[in-house]
Amino acid sequence: MQPDAGVLVAALALPFVAALLVPALFRVLGQKVAFFAALVAAGSFGLLATQYGAQGAVQLPWVPSLGVTLTLYVDGLALLIGFLASGVGVLVFTYSYGYMAHEHGHVKYYATLLAFMGSMLGVAFAADLLALFVFWELTSVTSFLLIGHHQREAASQYAARKSMLITVAGGLFMLAGFLVLAFAAGDTAAGRTFVLVGTGESLIANGDAVREALRASGLFVPALALVAAGAVTKSAQAPFHVWLPNAMEAPTPVSAFLHSATMVKAGVYLVGRFRPLFVPDLPAVPEWTFLLATVGLVSMTITAILAVGATDIKELLAYSTASHLGLIIAGYGLAGAEALELGAETGAFHILNHAVFKATLFLVAGIVAHEAHTRKLSELGGLRRDLPVVAGITAIAALGMAGVPPFNGFWSKELLFETTYVVAKANGGLFWLYPAVAVFGSVFTFLYSVRFLMLFFGDRPAALGDTDIHRPPLSMLAPPALLAGIAIVTSLVPQVAIDIIVQSATEASLPVGLEPHALKLSIPKLFSFTPYLGMSLLTVALGAVTYPFYDQLHAGVRRAREVPVTSPNWYYDTLTAGANPVSRRLAIAVHGGAFRTYAAPFLLGTSVLALAGYAATDAVPVDGIGAVPSAPLVFVLGVAVVGALAVARAPSHIAGVLMLSILGFMVAIVYILANAPDLALTQLLIETLVLVLFLLVLDKLPAYYGEIRTRSRAVADAALASLVGFTVFTTVLVATSASPDDPIYEFLLARAGVPAEHGPFFADHGGGSNVVNVILVDFRAFDTLGEITVVAMAALAVLTLVGMRARTEAGANEAAERAPAPDGGRPDAVVEAADASGASDAGADHDATDAEGGDAR
Amino acid sequence: MSDREPTVIAKTVTRMVVPIIAVTAVALLVQGHNLPGGGFIAGVLTATAFVLLYVIYGLDTVRRTLVLRSEGYGFLSGPTESYARAFAGGLAIAVTAGIAAVAFGVPFLTQGVVFVEDIPLYGELEYASALAFDLGVYFVVVGSLLTIIAVVGKE
Structure with missing residues (x-):
């Protein structure tokens, strides 16, 4: 069945x-x-459900002019993620x-959560890489807002920043x-494409050719490493898992949504989606x-x-999420002839199972925190008497998480064991580490799952005291019950x-053309012993034996976490904290407030780049240089040169501006001589206006006029000024000597009248x-529209900047008397700025506004 | 500048010249399609007329006599508000002129020319839709320049 474009777009756009x-x-x-939002999620779910079975x-x-299309693709894997996002969304x-x-901020909360859900659906169904990337980053941005929901709290800010950065x-x-992939595809017969x-x-579809080209x-x-970097950061894999526990600052429903069924699933989805591209249908074990x-x-x-070292129930669930995502990635990662299908089955099945039991447990954690007013593991216990239904739900989900037969997590974990086993058996040697590590890690999974379950069993700790624990409202109880x-x-x-x-969903992660066999799992299979069933039983047995020592393990893990060198958190904090002074120093260096520090590198860079460009392309013509202009033109230009020299020697701002x-x-007269009345008129008017504007602001400048203090600075300034002059001269030469075969002015002249x-x-x-006017308002009207928008923006900027400054300085009138520059108020900045204004006319404009900026009446 | 009154000559000349400048500006705007001129030039010229008034008569006189709406909020008070309205309105006119083309089923900002026959005195009259767009340009330029001058001048 072919998917319906309208339905897909509607499902994506609805949120x-x-x-x-x-x-x-x-x-x-x-x-x-909230119910409206739930209805929207249900709507998207329903729309996607009509596409069930489509491929x-x-x-x-x-952007048809650039050949960019939005390609949406439907198959089992996309639908699985789509159903999880919208279904768990409801x-x-x-x-x-x-x-x-x-809580506060409902509008922000629901709007962002809806947008997040839409982005996640976009990630699932986008088939071209650019759209996928856009939706991918949209999930990052919306989750930043959701994690930082309590925006005034330092911990939330830290958590949101951390998840965003990573x-x-x-x-x-x-x-x-x-x-890299798109460009590599350019070397194949199919040509460059962003469609995955x-x-x-x-x-x-051209996987073999693309792999060969790569x-x-x-x-x-x-x-492979670059794409994987996206997946492992999103899915919080070591050593990038550090953002996930902090992200628990978010309201619990957000955690349940983002960190069970969606956000972190984007990473594993990416791995599952790219698997057919990177994994060839070969017996060897690939780099993948x-x-x-x-x-x-x-x-x-x-x-x-x-x-196991977690002290907070949500922290426990966060680490556990990273752990289960590791399981999924390991499943998809295992390949080679024997494991090609088993690995994909592991990944797809565990995506589903993990979403179901982890969303349940997060919702349960929310109920516990909501009713018992604490999330500390040590302060919670024996809640089954107060919350019997929740206890039942938790038992189902936690045993699934532990991988105890026959609960749901067991089935997919069993597939992982089987996959690692067959890979190890086929390749031998160090590959036996895979099943060994899988079992070792699963023992800890069992331990913390049971620990979470013990919130409801055993005795009530003293810290909980006589707290009156209410039953949760139906709207909080029904969702986890349904998931259970x-x-x-x-x-x-x-x-x-x-x-x-x-x-x-499995078939989406298999190489093209591979005929998949049907996966069959049922309870009776449990009664025929296999090595991997043995691994499962070993895990449970080891876990049960170790559980009595949970507290010692917990303390041991906490001690080990304190060692800075092995803690990714330490690196993250050191890096970000270390970046602060560096960026502060950099800001002072490049943003010193003195006009000279902005103008000199900018002018130098522009000139060097332009000249280098001309030199590289041999663009400079030599034949026009010998021409002799007419006598009036020579006279006018001569006066202009005298004026320019006078600017440099002017004793004050006013004299400088007048000379300018x-x-x-x-x-303007040159324009008249060149038969360009429009330009001449404009130049005359602008010149008049600018003169008045200068005189207005010069009134506020300090009378001090720049002095060149050292000889070396004078030489440097002169060199820079000469370079700029030379660049402009060359540019004019290059621009006027161009003689294309089909000049545009012919078209303009023919069509203007x-x-x-x-x-x-x-x-x-x-x-x-x-x-000229027809070009401005007709042929290039779009450019003109852009230009007048810029003019309006400039006016708006002046209005708000000056207006806002007046407002902020209203309370600090005394400080304003000293007329500091607005950026930091360093007096020498003003001197520097005034100094630079002698060299360039743009300088006068800029530092004038700078310096008068601080002067309020 | 502010502690000395401008001379009577300056005041009188300004009084006479400003209307002439204004009319010239409008002429430049309207004839721009066929003769030197256009919205941008006309806008800048109009702005110079106002600047002349500012320089000779001062900010307060202009505010009292020329600008109808003088209420407004904070830094938007006085003539500045009218100027801000002018450039915002101008931008709206220009964009509307572009969208109007879309309403006729042609690409954004397509301009057309209509010749209207049998008009008394004129006979045939050409009307270019570009004039509407140019009018937008005019108001943006006038509004923006005057906003900047008023804000900077007030400091």
Whole structure:
């Protein structure tokens, strides 16, 4: 079945449109806007459900003139992510109604969460790399806002910044990887393309050719590493897992949504989506496996150990999320002839299972925190008497997370064990580390899962005291209950989930042309012993034996976390804190407030670049130099030169400005001599206005006029001024000597006037005899529109800058008496600025506004 | 400048010259399609007329006699508000002139020319839709320049 473009676009656009409506609806509905949002999520879910079973790409023109199209692609994997985002979205919005009742910022919360959901759907369905990148970064930006929901709290700010820095930085690496891929594809028969999947010319459809081109240019491993960098930062893999625990500052429904079903799933989705591109259908173990399976398994183990060291229930869940994402990435990462399908099955199935049990547990954590008013593990326990239903839900989800047979997490973890086992068996040697590490990490998974479950069992700790713990409202209880129901079904009859979505999602991660076999899982399989079932049982047994020593382990992990050298957090904090003084010093260096520091490098750079460009292209003509201009022109230019010299020798600002205007008026006369009345008129008027403007602001400048204090500075200034003059001279030569074969002025002259024969109305000719004006308002009207917009912006900027300054300085009148420059008020900045104004006329304008800026009446 | 009154000669000349400048500016605007001129030049010329008034008569006289709306908020008070309205309105006119073309089913900012016959005195009259766009340019230039001069001048 071919997907329907209209339905897809509607499903993607719906959350964004709804996000725009939230502010208005909040006035009408109040907090019930949560149900509106849930309805929107349900709408997207329903629209996507109509596409169930579809496979293929739809293309919508985006920037047709550049050949850029928006390609959307539907297959099992995209639908799986789409269903998770919108389905869990419905539950999270419903839950938010109860959870957010006493919080602030509902409009921001619901609008951002909706936009986030839309971005996530975009990530799932975008088939071309550019659209994928845009949606990818949109999820980063919206999650920044969501994590920093409590925007006044330092911890929230820190957390939001951290997640933003890490995920966006990773996204930029990914973008570089995308570009490498697109350019590599340019060497293949199919040509350069940004379309990843779905069309005949797409990267994946030509996977063999693209891989060959990448290898030929030695870019295979770099491209793989760049794309993987995006995935592992987004999915919080070691050592980039550090943002995830901090992100728990977000309201719990956000954590449940972003860190179980969506945001972090974008990374593993990317891995699953790119798998057919990077993994050839060969018996050898590819680079893909060495990189991703290793990163995945190591992350899974490290973060599982860190979860044991967690003291806060959400922190525990955060580390556990990073750990399970490691499992998924390891699954997708394992490849080679034996593991090609098993690995994809592991990844796809665990995406589903993890989303189900982890969303449940986050929602449970929210209930616990909401009702018991603490999230400290040590202060919680024995809650089953107060929250019996929640305890039941938690048991289902936590046992699934632990991988205890036959709960849902067990089935996909069993697949991971099987995959690592067959890879190790086929390759031997060090590959046995894969199953060993998988089991070792899973023991810790079992430990922290049981620890989470013990919130509800055992005795109530003294810290909880007689706190009266209420039952949660229905809107908070129903969503986790529904998810637990799904978990139960998946546990008892895994084949249902496989048939519905997992099988088709698996096929998306297999190389093109591979005939997939059907995955069959059922409870009776548990009674025939296999090595991997043995691994599962070993995990549970080891976990059960170790659990009594949980507190010692917990303390040990906490001690180990304190060692700075092995802690990525220490590196992050040192780097960001270390960057602060550097950027401060850099800001002072490049933004010193003195006009000279801005003008000199800018002018020097522009001149050098322009001259280098001319030199490189041999653009400089020599034949026009000998021509002799007419006598009037020589006279006018002579006066202009005298005026220019007088500017440099002027004893005061006023004299300088007046001399400068001599120069300007002479230029106007040059225009008259050159038969350009429009230009001459404009030049005359502008010159007059600028003169008045200068005189107005000069009134406020200090009388002190710049003195060149050292000889070396004089030499440097003269050299720079000569260089600028030479550059302008060369530019004029180059620009006027160009003689294209088909000059545009012929077209302009032919089309500007009234045609010889015409009807009462026509639009193909300008109909004016003033070609300059016709160009301005007709042929190049779009440029003019841009220019007048700039003029209006400048006026607006002057208005607001001066106006705002008047407001801020209203309270500091005494300080204003000393007339400091607005940027830092260093007196020498004014002197420097005045000094520089002698050298260039633009300088006078700039520092005039600078210096008078501080002077308020 | 402010502690000395301008001479009577200056005041009288200004009084006579400013209307002439204004009319010239309008002429430049209207004839711009066929003769030297156009919205930009006309706008700058209009601005110089105002600047002349400012220099000779001072800010307060201009505010009292020329500008109708003098209320406004904070730094937007006085003539500045009218100027800000002028450039905002001008931008709106220019954009509307562009969008009007889209309404006729041609690309954004396409300009057309209409010849209207049988007009008393004139006979045939050419009207270019570009004039509407030029009018927008005119108001943006006048409004922006005067805003800048008024704000800077007030300091």
